Amino acid sequence: KTTSIHQCFLISMKLLGLLFKNSWWLMALAGTLGLLSGASTAGLIATINKAIEFSDEPNHYLAASFIGLCGVAFATTALSQVLVVRITQSTIYRLQMELVSRILDCPLRQLEFIGKSRLMAALTDDVDAVSKASPWLSGLLANSTLLLGCGAYLAWLSPLLFSGLLAFMLLALYSYQVLVNRGLLAFKFARQTRDRLFEHFRTATEGTKELKIHRQRRIAFMSEDLSQDAAEYRHYRTFAMSVFAYSGSWALILFFIPIALLLFLLPRFSTIPQALMASYALTIVFTINPLRTILNARPMLAQANIALKNIDTLGLSLAALGVESKASESSFISLTSSWSSIELIDAVHTYSSENDCNFILGPLNLKFQPGEIIFIVGGNGSGKSTLVKLIIGLYNPEQGKILLDGKPLSNANSEVFRELFSVVFSDFYLFDRLLGLDVPNLDDRARAYLQQLQLDQAVQLQDGVFSTRNLSQGQRKRLALLTAYLEDRPIYVFDEWASDQDPTFKRVFYEQLLPELKARGKTVIVVSHDDRYFECADRLLKLDYGKVVYDKVL
Secondary structure, three states, X not given: OHHHHHHHHHHHHXXXXXXXXXXXXXXXXXXXXXXXXXXXXXXXXXHHHHHHHOOOOOOHHHHHHHHHHHHHHHHHHHHHHHHHHHHHHHHHHHHHHHHHHHHHHOOHHHHHHHOHHHHHHHHHHHHHHHHHHOOHHHHHHHHHHHHHHHHHHHHHHOHHHHHHHHHHHHHHHHHHHHHHHHHHHHHHHHHHHHHHHHHHHHHHHHOHHHHHOOHHHHHHHHHHHHHHHHHHHHHHHHHHHHHHHHHHHHHHHHHHHHHHHHHHHHHHHOOOOHHHHHHHHHHHHHHHHHHHHHHHHHHHHHHHHHHHHHHHHHHHHHHHHOOOOOOOHHHHHHHHOOOOOEEEEEEEEEEEOOOOOEEEEEEEEEEEOOOOEEEEEEOOOOOHHHHHHHHOOOOOOOEEEEEEOOEEOOOOOHHHHHOOEEEEOOOOOOOOEOOXXXXXXXXXXXXXXXXXXXXXXXXXXXXOEEOOOOOOHHXXXXXXXXXXXXXXXXXXXXXXXXXXXXXXXXXXXXXXXXXXXXXXXXXXXXXOOOHHHHHHOOEEEEEEOOEEEEEEEO
């Protein structure tokens, strides 16, 4: 018994530490109530045994003790579980907020290295595993206390008999633990496979169109990628849960063996009082249910332990990769009110792929000033989008430096620097409402832009919330442009914005919207392939495989 309980406590230590960190005094109260719950239940068993032993004569003291212990057991069990539920939900909330905060504070390049699938698995599966396991802690504590109380009671009845019982149970549960360890290892492998499954799920949702139009690709994806990893995940999960089922049943059978020995074997070699045998048998039977609860908690606690290790590893890796410094509100105001130049001085960015093929952007020596329209052009893979991320401070150069008004960009001021830019990326994300915009008459101004962008018939706006995002890609980009307009920042960056627009609105973009932004004193950086509109630029910057071919004023 003690071996199994000890293993359960070892598995749940990280979880207990997390809950205590969130609210130590409530957790301490829940633990105390759990101890009282187990002790009162053990007291009930002792009371029942006494009542059976003295069944020939009425005993009002035992009856009153029984009723009182029932009340204590009910109140302490319920309150302990309610407190643990409250602490758990609060802890899960804080854990989710902390993880998302760390992700948003981590440099973009490092997040790309970690991968979306691993991040999503941590935010969903791992947090869910912790959430499901936490309520078991109250029952684990109460039932462990009950088992210890019953053990103490049996030792008080007969120390010699209890010593033999304990020796047998320790040897028997050792075999149980050997079996359980295989299940724990299978859970670990299943969790590792889960990361790959998340990547396949992303492929199925984000690559639906490509899979639908190519039957052989769809078949290969289903049979070679998704099916294999899903089958591996199923195998590990099935094996682990089966091991826990067999081991749990084996452990319960182990509890009946001492009863059989006590009733059928020991009387052949020694005279044991009937009352003692009845007390031992009844107490052992009473311990089966709490043992079952502890054993049922093992899979949940094991998964939570693995999940917490993954979260810790992710947290440590995020911390090791660096967290960007926060800036005060006054810094944003002072910086975005005016600027004179942004310079890239011998800036180099290296992109390493999985096959160790490096793409090097740079060295770059570029300067951007207020009130100009710059087109960045070049073939696919020339580094245009990477250059955009470097210019706006999402990537830090491995060599060289970026200067704002002669001052170097660093982790300490990168967040402030990025406030200069309103960006519509080629792989942009469209929010369902206008978040974080402190703009007077927001809805009225947004509706005016909806009309200007020819979206007023397709999208309605109420309290900053769009009526729909179910639009064509070109229309979605116009909604993203609307958000950029409302941000009203000094520099606008459009990465292949016009590629999804119809010819009419593409002309509106180049010949009306860009000149309007310039007339308002904005700097506009446009990544484009539309050579027929190059004349709309003040300056043309061409890249070819990470190098600046030319940078000329038109």
